[in-house]
Amino acid sequence: xxxxxxxxxxxxxxxxxxxxxxDEEITHSIPPxxxxxxxxxxxxxxxxxxxxxxxxxxxxxxxxxxxxxxxISEIVCRTAAAYCNDFRVYVVRNxxxxxxxxxxxxxxxxxxxxxxxxxTDEIAAVVGHExxxxxxxxxxxxLRDIRSKSTAGGIFDLAVLLGTxxxxxxxxxxxxxxxxxxxxxxxxxxxxxxxxxxxNAGYDPHASYRVWLNILxxxxxxxxxxxxxxxxxxxxxxxEDRARYLQSWVTSRYGPPDQETVSDERLLAVLNNxxxxxxxxxxxTNRFGRSQDLLERHxxxxxxxxxxxxxxxxxxxxxxxxxxxxxxxxxxRHAIEEDGAPPAAYKNLGYLLLKDGDKKAAQEYxxxxxxxxxxxxDRAMIEFYLEE
Amino acid sequence: MKITRLVLLAAVAGLSGCVTGYxxxxxxxxxxxxxxxxxxxxxxxxxxxxxxxxxxxxxWTQDGLLLNRIAFVPAVPHGEALIRSPQxxxxxxxxxxxxxxxxxxxxxxxxxxxxxxxxxxxISTSNLRPHTFGDTPGVLFDVDASVTESxxxxxxxxxxxxxxxxxFMYYLAAEPHYFGKHREAAEGMIKxxxx
Numbered sequence: 001x002x003x004x005x006x007x008x009x010x011x012x013x014x015x016x017x018x019x020x021x022x023d024e025e026i027t028h029s030i031p032p033x034x035x036x037x038x039x040x041x042x043x044x045x046x047x048x049x050x051x052x053x054x055x056x057x058x059x060x061x062x063x064x065x066x067x068x069x070x071x072i073s074e075i076v077c078r079t080a081a082a083y084c085n086d087f088r089v090y091v092v093r094n095x096x097x098x099x100x101x102x103x104x105x106x107x108x109x110x111x112x113x114x115x116x117x118x119x120t121d122e123i124a125a126v127v128g129h130e131x132x133x134x135x136x137x138x139x140x141x142x143l144r145d146i147r148s149k150s151t152a153g154g155i156f157d158l159a160v161l162l163g164t165x166x167x168x169x170x171x172x173x174x175x176x177x178x179x180x181x182x183x184x185x186x187x188x189x190x191x192x193x194x195x196x197x198x199x200n201a202g203y204d205p206h207a208s209y210r211v212w213l214n215i216l217x218x219x220x221x222x223x224x225x226x227x228x229x230x231x232x233x234x235x236x237x238x239x240e241d242r243a244r245y246l247q248s249w250v251t252s253r254y255g256p257p258d259q260e261t262v263s264d265e266r267l268l269a270v271l272n273n274x275x276x277x278x279x280x281x282x283x284x285t286n287r288f289g290r291s292q293d294l295l296e297r298h299x300x301x302x303x304x305x306x307x308x309x310x311x312x313x314x315x316x317x318x319x320x321x322x323x324x325x326x327x328x329x330x331x332x333r334h335a336i337e338e339d340g341a342p343p344a345a346y347k348n349l350g351y352l353l354l355k356d357g358d359k360k361a362a363q364e365y366x367x368x369x370x371x372x373x374x375x376x377x378d379r380a381m382i383e384f385y386l387e388e
Numbered sequence: 389m390k391i392t393r394l395v396l397l398a399a400v401a402g403l404s405g406c407v408t409g410y411x412x413x414x415x416x417x418x419x420x421x422x423x424x425x426x427x428x429x430x431x432x433x434x435x436x437x438x439x440x441x442x443x444x445x446x447x448w449t450q451d452g453l454l455l456n457r458i459a460f461v462p463a464v465p466h467g468e469a470l471i472r473s474p475q476x477x478x479x480x481x482x483x484x485x486x487x488x489x490x491x492x493x494x495x496x497x498x499x500x501x502x503x504x505x506x507x508x509x510x511i512s513t514s515n516l517r518p519h520t521f522g523d524t525p526g527v528l529f530d531v532d533a534s535v536t537e538s539x540x541x542x543x544x545x546x547x548x549x550x551x552x553x554x555x556f557m558y559y560l561a562a563e564p565h566y567f568g569k570h571r572e573a574a575e576g577m578i579k580x581x582x583x
Contacts, residue, residue, distance in 0.1 A: 060534035061510060093534075094507040112507070223479075281510060284501045286481045318494060320484055351488045378516035381489055381527065 019192065019245055022252035026193045028135035032082040041147070042103070042140050049104040056090055056106070063091040063111060071270050072109050072127075075120060079128045079201045083135060095281040097215060101130040103139035115278040115294060116214060118301060120267050121198065121207035128194030128201075128208070136193065138186045191242065195250050206257040209246035212239045214297070223289035268302060275307045276342060283311065288319040306338035310345045317348060328352060343373035347382065354385065409435040413448055420446045421462040423555055424522075426580035428573035431458065440471040440503055450570055456561035458574050460581065464554040470499045478502055485552040489516055489527045492547050496556070500533060509535040513545075521548045521555070522582025531560065542567040546578040557581050 020026060036042035056062065063069060069091055077084040086105045094110040101107050107130050109123075117123045133139070191208065199205035216239045251257075271278070282291050292315055299308045313331035316324040332349035335341035350365035366382050376382065415429040421444040431448040434457070441447055447459045461470055469480035481498040484491075493513050500511045516529040526548025533541040543560035559574035561567035 055537070059536070060540055061536060093510050096507040110507075284498050284511065285506050286479045286498045286502070318481075318491070318498075348490060351490050355486060355488065377514040378490075378529075380515075380517040384518045 019188070019249050022249060026132075026136075026189060026196065028083075028193075029137050030135055032086060034086065039140075041143060045139060045143055046104040049102040049106060052102065053088070053104070053106050056092075056108070059092070061093045063093050065274065067273050068111075068114070068270060071266060072114075072123070075124050076107065076127050076131070079124050079197050079203070080131050081197075081201060083131065086134070087131070093277070093281065095278075095285055099126045099130050101133045101139075103134070103137070105134060107131075107134075111278055111281065114270065115282060116211075116218070117267060118210070118214065118297060119204070119207060120264050121204040122211040122214070123267075124198045124201065124203040125194060125205075125208040125211050128197040128203075129190045130194075131197060132190035132193035133186070136186070136189060138183075138190065141186065142183060188245070191246055192249060195246060195253075199254060204257070205250045205254050206247075208250055209243045212243035212246070215239045216243065218290050218293045221289045221293035222287060271298065271301075272304045272307065275303065275311075279307075279311045279314075283314050283318065286318075288315050291315045304338075304340060306335045306340035306345075307342070309335035309338065310341050313345065313348065317352065325352060325355070329356075343369055343376070346372065347376075347378075350385075359388075410449075420444070420460045422583060423460055423462040424580075424582050425460060425557075425577055428577055430573075440473065442468075442470065442472055451566060454562070455566045456559070456570055456574075458559045458577060459557065461554075461556040461558075463551075464556060466552055470495070470554070470556055471503055473502060478506075483554045485549070487549070487554075489518075492527060492549075492554070493529055493545075496529075496531070496545050496547065496558070500531065504533070504535050507536075509533050519546065519579060521546065521579075524548045524550050524583060526555075528578070531558070533560065539563060544571070544575050544578060546581060550583055555581065555583075 036046055069089070072091055073089050076087055076089050080087060087107050088105055089107045089109065091109050091111065091114075094112055095115070096110060096112040097116050098110045099108060099113055107127070109127070113123065113126055195205045195208040198208065219239070279291075279294075282294060285291075291311070295308055295312055295315065299305070309331045313328045313335060316328035316331060329349065329352050332341075332345050332352070335345045336349070346365045346369040350362040350369060353359075353362040353365065363386055366386055370376060370379060370382055410432040413427050413431045413433050415427050418425055418427045427448075430450055432450070434447040434449055434453055441459070442461060442464070444463065445459060445461045447453070447457055449455070449457045464470055464483045466485040467482050469482050471480065473480055480502050481495050483495060487495065493516050497511045497513050501509060503509075510533075512532045514530050514532070516527055519526055519528045526546060528544065528546050531541075531543035531545055533543070535541065539562040541560050542563050543558055545559075546557045548555050557578045559571070559578060561570060561574075
């Protein structure tokens with residue numbers, strides 16, 4: 001039978017570098033519907049975040065497509081259970097892998113997380129982690145820790161950090177380092193409580209480490225490794241450590257996984273319906289090793305083959321290594337054969353054939369492009385090549 | 389509120405510009421490396437503190453770099469990026485001498501993503517169309533940039549390839565107001581570019 005550990009005991013265990021036993025509970029620190037009523041510093045933190053939320057609401061990078069927002073909101077609500085109404089969820093168009101939680105319940109999910117998930121369970125794992133930050137009052141703990149270590153300047157830094165995801169420590173490096181070390185312990189705590197929350201919600205808790213194994217695989221595939229992982233890595237345990245301790249803890253607590261990851265129809269529908277936006281943003285990062293890793297994963301998951309092959313074409317063509325042109329031509333042809341390729345498949349195949357000197361075939365594809373995309377904004381350019 | 393903040397930032401940027409060496413560009417024909425341009429009145433050459441600029445690049449502004457800028461990037465060789473980045477892991481896209489218009493458009497789109505920082509902006513391009521620069525065939529297209537914690541930007545880009553080198557000109561300005569304010573003059577300068 002599981003017993004409930006106190007906040008103090010759990011924190012002490014984490015600070016000591018060991019994980020709580022698998023049968024121990026890390027509990028929420030606040031009840032559902034919580035609002036700060038007495039603590040002035042916490043009230044100030046919420047006000048700060050409300051201003052940040054107002055700015056976020058006007059951001060052109062906010063995803064407003066209900067297909068995506070309702071999918072994410074449902075995951076949040078199911079994972080949060082009794083705390084469902086405490087969160088306001090914003091999906092932000094950003095191809096990088098991240099999510100964040102503000103102390104007033106504003107959760108940001110970046111589209112880069114959605115495009116990297118192999119299952120809804122994996123998205124739930126990240127969501128559960130963010131919910132745990134909220135219900136354990138981690139932001140308030142960080143604020144108070146900063147106040148005890150630095151001057152008012154440090155508080156400004158924290159406000160920037162919480163509001164934007166980036167930190168600009170000016171003359172506060174030592175204090176910030178101390179605070180960030182503390183934050184890594186919170187991250188571990190959020191990992192474990194998050195895994196518990198998704199298990200309680202009926203998601204697969206083994207997704208909590210699979211998501212990090214995927215990030216490791218992507219980093220392995222990257223042609224250009226990230227030198228500075230930014231705020232995310234400095235405050236978080238690295239992916240390998242995280243995957244290892246989560247796998248160990250989850251397996252001890254819930255037993256081994258009973259099946260391999262199975263993609264679900266809901267995630268596939270979201271990916272298929274929004275694939276152009278999600279992958280165009282990824283391709284624009286010019287990080288082709290990572291893009292190829294994602295495409296291989298999407299092909300295995302069963303994302304619409306015409307879309308996956310189209311982006312293979314985009315990736316090979318824009319990478320431009322030796323032999324990539326032939327690979328791109330083959331990918332576009334396959335995308336078109338699958339029926340459902342984006343109009344740009346015809347256009348970009350036409351351009352490649354033009355480079356190969358096959359003007360007649362190129363013009364055929366250009367004509368098809370204009371047929372399937374009569375309102376094409378680059379019609380003048382295409383007609384220039386048709387008239388040549 | 390947003391406009392007020394912008395004007396304040398522009399004033400600060402302009403003030404620091406006075407100190408650090410903004411210089412008025414004389415209206416009329418001017419040459420940037422080997423690129424000839426017919427400068428419109430009222431543009432100011434930004435100092436070299438623009439750390440993203442390649443050598444030989446000139447960046448001009450009317451109201452401050454946050455509000456509007458026109459840049460002339462001449463003679464980018466095969467295998468090189470259109471901008472510089474202080475980050476070694478920036479994965480900047482590079483020009484290839486066999487690029488066709490669609491690829492130049494994508495190159496610029498990805499370059500602008502890097503200009504603002506990965507994940508900080510969503511860039512889209514449209515209206516790719518032919519244009520002849522002097523007697524060199526090239527392209528024009530439009531740009532929209534949605535940027536984190538910033539106004540939206542709109543822009544016009546011109547580009548052509550000569551001697552296996554890319555010549556790239558762009559005008560980017562905040563929306564609303566600043567893009568339209570100088571669009572005609574900026575587009576005229578871009579279209580006037582020739583070797």
